Amino acid sequence: MNRRRRTLLAWAGGTAAAAGLIPLRASAANWNKPGFEAKASNDAIKNLGAANLIESKEITITAPDIAENGAVVPVAVTSRIPNTQSISIVAEKNPFPLAATFDMANGAEPYASVRIKMGQTSHVRAVVKAADGRFYTASKEVKVTVGGCG
Amino acid sequence: MSEPMRIRATVQGDVADVRILMRHPMETGQRKDAKGEIVPVHFIQNVVVTHNGRTVVDAQWSQAVSRDPFLGLRVKGAKAGDKIAVTWTDNKGDKRTDEATIVAAS
Numbered sequence: 001m002n003r004r005r006r007t008l009l010a011w012a013g014g015t016a017a018a019a020g021l022i023p024l025r026a027s028a029a030n031w032n033k034p035g036f037e038a039k040a041s042n043d044a045i046k047n048l049g050a051a052n053l054i055e056s057k058e059i060t061i062t063a064p065d066i067a068e069n070g071a072v073v074p075v076a077v078t079s080r081i082p083n084t085q086s087i088s089i090v091a092e093k094n095p096f097p098l099a100a101t102f103d104m105a106n107g108a109e110p111y112a113s114v115r116i117k118m119g120q121t122s123h124v125r126a127v128v129k130a131a132d133g134r135f136y137t138a139s140k141e142v143k144v145t146v147g148g149c150g
Numbered sequence: 151m152s153e154p155m156r157i158r159a160t161v162q163g164d165v166a167d168v169r170i171l172m173r174h175p176m177e178t179g180q181r182k183d184a185k186g187e188i189v190p191v192h193f194i195q196n197v198v199v200t201h202n203g204r205t206v207v208d209a210q211w212s213q214a215v216s217r218d219p220f221l222g223l224r225v226k227g228a229k230a231g232d233k234i235a236v237t238w239t240d241n242k243g244d245k246r247t248d249e250a251t252i253v254a255a256s
Contacts, residue, residue, distance in 0.1 A: 108206035112224030
């Protein structure tokens with residue numbers, strides 16, 4: 001219990017200053033380094049290639065209203081936007097907001113479910129890229145009760 | 151050596167529900183160990199899922215994905231007996247591939 005709490009506090013307390021001291025070693029070829037290293041969610045979203053985001057009700061984000069353990073927050077995104085090419089998940093107040101990008105092809109349904117870490121209460125934003133090059137978005141607030149974990 | 155993934159793929163109609171559980175520390179690079187030293191960042195950056203050899207999902211992850219990651223996906227045009235293979239690559243260049251056969255949902 002203590003260990004988990006410390007882990008969580010370390011993550012929550014990891015400010016941008018601390019984060020800046022630890023460069024990521026990106027070895028993978030297909031990895032959006034500028035997007036993942038962006039510290040502001042706007043910059044992260046720009047690095048997805050999205051200049052304008054269109055708010056859409058055709059995106060469903062399934063996540064808890066209150067997450068008692070910020071180390072494990074289940075987030076699932078379903079898009080009903082035709083020809084969805086990719087789904088990205090952005091935890092807006094994380095030290096590095098962009099958490100994941102999923103590129104779909106060859107029959108993959110526009111759906112992805114993962115578990116992410118969240119340092120604090122924040123909006124979780126889904127960014128969907130459609131084949132026409134447009135970007136659509138929706139968000140949901142997740143309250144993280146850091147002190148209540150374990 | 152990395153531990154094997156657990157992959158469960160069940161098909162209902164022609165849509166396969168794929169659930170993957172990976173074993174990985176997913177260190178953020180912000181956590182300190184018992185000695186107060188920062189644990190180096192170590193996380194899965196890429197996950198590629200194939201259906202009968204064709205890539206269906208190509209994912210890029212940050213260190214914000216939880217330890218021992220779970221990934222849920224759905225693949226259309228699938229049938230029992232088809233193969234689902236998953237490969238992850240982490241920021242240290244370690245890789246692991248595991249495969250499962252799609253079964254009919256009970």
